Amino acid sequence: MRKRETRQQLKSKVADMTNMPKDVVLGVPVLTMTGQEELYIENYRGILEYTETFIRVQTKIGNLQVVGQNLRIAYYMNDEMKINGLIKEIKYQNEIRN
Amino acid sequence: MLIRLIRYLQGYMKIRVSGYSPERFLNLCKHRRISLWGLVPANDAYEMYISVSGFQKLTPILKKTGTKVVILKKSGIPFFLHRYRKRKIFFFGGFFCLLLIYVFSLFIWDIQITGNYSQTDEMILEYLKSQDVRHGMRRADVDCPKIVRELRANFDDIIWVSASLEGSRLKIQVKENSDTIKETQVTKDTTPKDIIAPCDGKVSSIVTRKGTPQVQTGDEVKKGDILVLGRVDVLDDSKTVVDYQYQVADADIFLETSIPYENSIKNTYMEKEYYGIERKEYRLRIGKWILSFGSSKNDYDKAEIWCEKRQLKLGKHFELPIYLEKNGIIPYQTKEMAYADKEIQKILSDDFSRFCMDLKKRGVQILENDVKIYKDNGVSCAKGTLIVNMPASDEKQDTKILTVEQKENKTEGEP
Numbered sequence A: 001m002r003k004r005e006t007r008q009q010l011k012s013k014v015a016d017m018t019n020m021p022k023d024v025v026l027g028v029p030v031l032t033m034t035g036q037e038e039l040y041i042e043n044y045r046g047i048l049e050y051t052e053t054f055i056r057v058q059t060k061i062g063n064l065q066v067v068g069q070n071l072r073i074a075y076y077m078n079d080e081m082k083i084n085g086l087i088k089e090i091k092y093q094n095e096i097r098n
Numbered sequence B: 001m002l003i004r005l006i007r008y009l010q011g012y013m014k015i016r017v018s019g020y021s022p023e024r025f026l027n028l029c030k031h032r033r034i035s036l037w038g039l040v041p042a043n044d045a046y047e048m049y050i051s052v053s054g055f056q057k058l059t060p061i062l063k064k065t066g067t068k069v070v071i072l073k074k075s076g077i078p079f080f081l082h083r084y085r086k087r088k089i090f091f092f093g094g095f096f097c098l099l100l101i102y103v104f105s106l107f108i109w110d111i112q113i114t115g116n117y118s119q120t121d122e123m124i125l126e127y128l129k130s131q132d133v134r135h136g137m138r139r140a141d142v143d144c145p146k147i148v149r150e151l152r153a154n155f156d157d158i159i160w161v162s163a164s165l166e167g168s169r170l171k172i173q174v175k176e177n178s179d180t181i182k183e184t185q186v187t188k189d190t191t192p193k194d195i196i197a198p199c200d201g202k203v204s205s206i207v208t209r210k211g212t213p214q215v216q217t218g219d220e221v222k223k224g225d226i227l228v229l230g231r232v233d234v235l236d237d238s239k240t241v242v243d244y245q246y247q248v249a250d251a252d253i254f255l256e257t258s259i260p261y262e263n264s265i266k267n268t269y270m271e272k273e274y275y276g277i278e279r280k281e282y283r284l285r286i287g288k289w290i291l292s293f294g295s296s297k298n299d300y301d302k303a304e305i306w307c308e309k310r311q312l313k314l315g316k317h318f319e320l321p322i323y324l325e326k327n328g329i330i331p332y333q334t335k336e337m338a339y340a341d342k343e344i345q346k347i348l349s350d351d352f353s354r355f356c357m358d359l360k361k362r363g364v365q366i367l368e369n370d371v372k373i374y375k376d377n378g379v380s381c382a383k384g385t386l387i388v389n390m391p392a393s394d395e396k397q398d399t400k401i402l403t404v405e406q407k408e409n410k411t412e413g414e415p
Helices: A002-018 B002-010 B022-031 B052-056 B058-065 B077-083 B088-104 B121-130 B144-154 B341-361 B407-413
Strands: A030-034 A038-042 A044-050 A054-059 A062-076 A080-093 B012-018 B036-042 B045-051 B068-075 B110-114 B158-166 B169-176 B193-196 B201-210 B226-229 B231-235 B241-246 B250-266 B268-274 B279-286 B289-294 B303-314 B318-338 B365-369 B372-376 B379-391 B396-398
Touching (some): A030 A080, A044 A062, A054 A080, B002 B012, B002 B077, B012 B022, B022 B058, B045 B052, B058 B068, B110 B121, B144 B169, B193 B250, B250 B365, B341 B372
Antiparallel strands (some): A030 A038, A038 A080, A054 A062, A062 A080, A062 B036, B012 B045, B036 B045, B158 B169, B201 B250, B279 B289
């Protein structure tokens, strides 16, 4: 676990030095939100749970929780997914410290 | 929109995935790059849309995850065609339609001409027709550079032409030379001319520009008399003619003359009395073949016959050999009626006014008129004389050419 953290820190430093995007170097998720009703998630690993009010997505840096109403997954593809609905909350679980 | 269309063309289905861990099913689909959309949770299962090709790859995933798939709905072209596979005429119709579109696209159905102002579309089309460029010709036979060359060569005022094919439309753009004014092709006749009197009368005014005037204001002239001579004498100091100069005589001359006027009309006229019947016939003419409805047969001695004909066109100029015709007859009989005195007076006065207007347009001034209406034996007539002041500069004759015999001697005598 410690070894993994060190590697992550090193990658982060390299990304900072070389000005390369962190989502590419570190593989961290990219969230793009339009208003309160559209959310695009890139760089995710998979879905862990999905109901109309709650979606849990697995990412490299931990689980991402999306809480809202009438949540729908408009599409679910290899590199990107889109969530529609009234999004009230987005939070990370099991955060990994850099 | 485009994605929806592609999905419809490729075919897709709505499925329900249920089992122990449907989320794992979703993740495996993601991993194997099977796209899913419209994901909706439904109790312990998920409903989603999947493409036909994606669905075919599902078997190993289902085995691995232990989930079950139920197809709820099938949509798209492949399913549509499969459903109606026994309707052969439908498929034949579709195929025939495509074939027709293809065949029709091989011909020119419209010739569009733009940019022409003085040359009308009809003139250009008529010329193109003479060069075998016409509606309905094969697209492959159109030679655009040749059309451009021929149009340039035939129409002088067209300075630029572009011919291009747009689908089954031949587009011809032209630019006309609007700067130059067309030179009038009037060749001036330079033969020496005299101005002669067009009728008997008295000269009321004369202003000569070219030539030698032969009359003065107040002179009485007869028809054919020379008013201005096209020959000008060249005199020496002793007032002897040494030479002649010839030119086309030019002058403003007015002659005071009298014009007789007579116009007569019958006191009766024929009035139409309609029977109140009208027969109509509608015709559809395709080439030589005619389909008619109704009848326009005429059994009466007198009838008004009218006809309307309309040719069907494809687009703006492509004329089809199909005509819509409407024929009709309105029979009537005639009855002799007499004009009232006032009506006769009005008709004759109106005719006389028109006659006077015509004279005025020709530059004739009416000085006096004593036209009166006479009525006898079923005929009424307006008769009289007009005293007018009319221009008399247009009637011309060739000038007689004279030679100067003593010219040689005279020039020799000069110092």
